Amino acid sequence: NAGVTQTPKFQVLKTGQSMTLQCAQDMNHNSMYWYRQDPGMGLRLIYYSASEGTTDKGEVPNGYNVSRLNKREFSLRLESAAPSQTSVYFCASSEDISSYNEQFFGPGTRLTVL
């Protein structure tokens, strides 16, 4: 059981480049989430997917798009990266959106935008 996996672990982009962060979970969870964490700060929710086929905005969705590819996978896309998007990105999953909220987190992707 790998839990929540994220790829890549590290990425450096130039301003204006695009990329997709991948996330997969093997716990048969219905709900998945993307967060970002800036240095010295708590996590902020970017987007979430309550179930396969649905996505909703979180606290800081601007500049991002998401795709819930299937029940296992939830990707985050930066269409035109900006230095303000330099951050650590965490993916998480939970049994469902109305459960007691135990979220399982991946190891993170460290993104630097120059």
Next chain:
Amino acid sequence: DAKTTQPPSMDCAEGRAANLPCNHSTISGNEYVYWYRQIHSQGPQYIIHGLKNNETNEMASLIITEDRKSSTLILPHATLRDTAVYYCIVGPYNQGGKLIFGQGTELSVKP
């Protein structure tokens, strides 16, 4: 969602109990208290949650005051591996996913 207030940092001696306080004076009736921790550079890890009764699991105990305006997370015998940032979060049971992480308490367990 109710906001929380935590001290920015605390120290604890190895083997002693670590008591981490959290104020949530604007908590509403359907909101739970959740605790997560984040060990350096890793993703957060769920610890425990509760509504109004005290809760205990293999990791920690959660003590919620009768008026629910504050709570304390207790790590009964802290080890060096418990050094982490601890986040106290409040949120409704039926609005899963919208966890609002504050800045947490950085706990340093010292030998």
